[in-house]
Amino acid sequence: xxxxxxxxxEVQEVEVKETESLxxxxxxxxxSDPLNDDNPITIQVLGICSALAVTVxxxxxxxxxxxxxxxxxxxxxxxxxxxNVIPNRVRIIVQLAVVASLVILVDQVLRAYxxxxxxxxxxxxxxxxxxxIIMGRLEAFAxxxxxxxSFLDGLGSGFGYSWIILAVAFFRELFGSGSxxxxxxxxxxxxxxxxxxxxxxxxxxxxxILGLIIWVQRYKNGYVEH
Amino acid sequence: MQQSNLYILIFSVALTVVLGGLLSIAAxxxxxxxxxxxxxxxxxxxxxxxxxxxxxxxVIGTFNTRTKSVAVNVEGxxxxxxxxxxxIVPEKINIEKESKKDSENKVLPVYLYMxxxxxxxxxxxIFAMFGTGLWxxxxxxxxxxxxxxxxxxxxxxxxxETPGLGARITDKEVKDRYKGKQLFDSNGYLVGIxxxxxxxxxxxxxxxxxxxxxxxxxxTANGVNEMLLKYIGFYQAYIDKVKAGxxxxxx
Numbered sequence: 001x002x003x004x005x006x007x008x009x010e011v012q013e014v015e016v017k018e019t020e021s022l023x024x025x026x027x028x029x030x031x032s033d034p035l036n037d038d039n040p041i042t043i044q045v046l047g048i049c050s051a052l053a054v055t056v057x058x059x060x061x062x063x064x065x066x067x068x069x070x071x072x073x074x075x076x077x078x079x080x081x082x083x084n085v086i087p088n089r090v091r092i093i094v095q096l097a098v099v100a101s102l103v104i105l106v107d108q109v110l111r112a113y114x115x116x117x118x119x120x121x122x123x124x125x126x127x128x129x130x131x132x133i134i135m136g137r138l139e140a141f142a143x144x145x146x147x148x149x150s151f152l153d154g155l156g157s158g159f160g161y162s163w164i165i166l167a168v169a170f171f172r173e174l175f176g177s178g179s180x181x182x183x184x185x186x187x188x189x190x191x192x193x194x195x196x197x198x199x200x201x202x203x204x205x206x207x208x209i210l211g212l213i214i215w216v217q218r219y220k221n222g223y224v225e226h
Numbered sequence: 227m228q229q230s231n232l233y234i235l236i237f238s239v240a241l242t243v244v245l246g247g248l249l250s251i252a253a254x255x256x257x258x259x260x261x262x263x264x265x266x267x268x269x270x271x272x273x274x275x276x277x278x279x280x281x282x283x284x285v286i287g288t289f290n291t292r293t294k295s296v297a298v299n300v301e302g303x304x305x306x307x308x309x310x311x312x313x314i315v316p317e318k319i320n321i322e323k324e325s326k327k328d329s330e331n332k333v334l335p336v337y338l339y340m341x342x343x344x345x346x347x348x349x350x351x352i353f354a355m356f357g358t359g360l361w362x363x364x365x366x367x368x369x370x371x372x373x374x375x376x377x378x379x380x381x382x383x384x385x386x387e388t389p390g391l392g393a394r395i396t397d398k399e400v401k402d403r404y405k406g407k408q409l410f411d412s413n414g415y416l417v418g419i420x421x422x423x424x425x426x427x428x429x430x431x432x433x434x435x436x437x438x439x440x441x442x443x444x445x446t447a448n449g450v451n452e453m454l455l456k457y458i459g460f461y462q463a464y465i466d467k468v469k470a471g472x473x474x475x476x477x
Contacts, residue, residue, distance in 0.1 A: 056389045087234040094241060101245040105252055112256040115263035176390060198442065201390035 022148070031152045034160035037221060041164040042214045046132040051165050052206040053124055058181045060120045061169035063110070067125055069158030071102045072134050076154035079142040086143075095138045096129070103128045133161055168209045176200030268317065275369040275381040276339050276350050293352075294338045300329050302463030308333070321356040321365060334460060339369065350378045351468070353461050357453025360445040362386040364395065364453060368404075374465050375410040377419070382450065392446030403429065403437040409458055411435070416462060418455035421447040 020026070040046045054064045075098050079086070086094050107125045110118040118125075128134065137157050142150040173179055175197045178186045186194035199205050217223075269289040270279055279285065295316035297305045308314050316335035324332050337352035350369040357364050366382035382395040394400050407419045417435045425441035432438060439447050458465075 085237070087229055087237055089229065090234055090238060093238075097241060097245055101249055104249055108252050108256050108260070112259035112263060115260075115267055119267075196390060198390055202388070 027149065027152055030149060031156040034153075034156040035163065036160075036217070037223075039160045039164065039217070040133040040136070040157050041161060041210070042217050043223060044133075044136070046136055047161055048210070050124055050127060050131060051161075051168060051210060052203045053127075054121060055165050055169040055172050055206050056201055057120075057173045057177065058166070058169050060117060061165050063114065063117045064121050064124060064128075065158075065162035065165055067103075067106045067110075067121075068128055068131065068134070068161055069155070070106060071099060071128055072137060072158045072161075073151060073154035075099045075102055075134060076137055076142040076150040077147055079138050080145060080147045080150035083143050091143065092135075092139070095135060099134055099138070100129050133157055164210075164213065167213060168206055171209050172200045172205050176205060265317070271381050271383060272337055272352055272367050275352055275367040275379045277379075292340055292342070294340060296336050296338070297333050298336055298461070298464045299334075300332055300460050300463060302461075302465075302467045305333050319354075321354050322363065325356045329460065332460060334457075336461070336464065337367075348372055351465075353457060355453045355457040357449050357456065359384050359387045359395075359449040360392050360443070361388070364446070364449055366395075366450075366453070368454065368458075370409065374469055375408050377404045377407045377409065380404045384446075387446050388443070391440065392443040394440050394443065395446060395450060400440060406434075407437060408434040416455070416458060418451065418458065420451050423447070 034040055038044065041048065041051055050064065050068075055061050075095070078098050079095055082094070103125065106128070107118070107122070110121070110125065137153060141153045145153070170180065173181075174185065176199075178184060178194045178196050186192070197205075199208075266285055270285050272293070273279060273285060273289055297314045297316045297319060299305050305314060314333060316337070319333060319335045321334070324334060335354050338348045339350040339352055341347040341349045350371060351374065352367050352369045355366050355368060362385040364382060364384040364387065366380060368380045369378040370376065371378050380401050382401065384393060384395060387393040387395065403421075404419060409416065409418060411417050419435055419437060421437050422432065422439040423444045424439050426438055429438060
């Protein structure tokens with residue numbers, strides 16, 4: 001690895017003490033950062049495409065979120081375990097191969113056990129392969145950190161992604177279809193004449209909600225783009 | 227040493243073999259379940275044209291006890307063997323593939339929904355349909371009463387119609403608009419059922435060959451109209467034969 005380490009300057013190497021507990025303060029920070037201060041969608045603005053595409057209803061969104069969490073956690077873990085034997089020159093291809101295999105696995109399982117959902121999210125599950133969040137975490141974190149840390153980082157980033165798309169889906173389904181998880185909310189409270197908002201169903205609705213979430217979050221955190 | 231070409235080559239080959247092997251095992255292992263899921267989905271769609279499907283229903287069991295199936299060509303003749311001499315299973319006919327064939331080579335399934343008590347009496351004839359919506363393919367099943375003109379129910383699905391607009395063809399409310407409508411006029415000519423442009427929300431405004439449209443989804447509605455008319459056209463010879471009282475053998 002001697003001559004090519006220059007390429008890995010971005011890698012966040014952190015000194016680790018031998019006796020560190022499994023959920024030390026530093027590790028909890030690895031996990032909690034992506035949830036808010038370093039959120040992959042709202043701060044790093046990665047993975048926007050899927051945030052727009054799959055968030056029409058809660059159920060497919062939930063499945064998509066779980067799929068992404070699974071893929072990111074295990075690709076982080078696998079790449080981190082292999083990080084010292086992966087040849088540097090082909091590392092991106094190796095990362096891609098691992099991610100793609102995990103995604104195909106998820107797709108196959110969905111087709112077997114949740115065919116109804118697979119019909120809806122099918123295309124987008126395949127696109128997890130190109131989700132920038134995953135490749136970004138592998139390159140920036142898993143290639144330079146130990147397996148357990150990478151595992152936690154994957155969990156953090158996965159949940160960071162998930163809560164945002166679930167929040168977007170919540171508002172889109174509520175206003176666009178008048179339901180939550182296909183349960184007709186407005187009818188249940190007696191408002192039967194609710195006119196579904198077509199804008200929320202189209203990707204534009206997701207843009208607007210995402211924009212509002214980013215606005216609120218950055219206002220609270222005081223985060224400024226440099 | 228770790229970065230030599232040979233090392234990279236060996237590493238890549240090993241990785242490919244391991245990942246490829248894992249995926250093959252998964253694909254082969256899950257295949258039976260996936261086939262079952264597709265079968266269940268098809269039968270659910272067929273049945274949903276004649277009944278409400280609830281989540282706790284035994285779809286496969288109901289399908290097997292209540293329906294009989296035959297395969298017919300556009301001449302209305304029953305087809306039992308395909309070109310290679312293999313027995314045709316109507317449930318396995320791929321409508322999308324059939325839609326691309328010339329009409330004289332088409333083999334289409336007919337599902338006969340039988341009376342619950344008297345299993346020799348047909349309660350509905352269910353015909354398959356396939357067409358194009360606004361963005362991608364749409365397909366469905368239309369159940370026709372024994373008079374072979376009154377619609378008993380319809381089920382439709384789509385690949386990529388706009389959610390909230392064209393995708394509403396899967397909504398119960400939209401499908402129910404077809405119930406009781408007539409495919410043929412009083413002289414026996416095929417008229418079909420036209421989903422109108424716009425949405426007026428009052429079913430009394432439409433005659434027996436028209437249904438209320440879907441606001442903002444006229445192009446999907448056009449696709450549905452065309453699909454229905456075209457496929458009933460393909461089945462017309464069979465329909466005429468049944469109407470004429472020709473005994474259509476059942477397996």
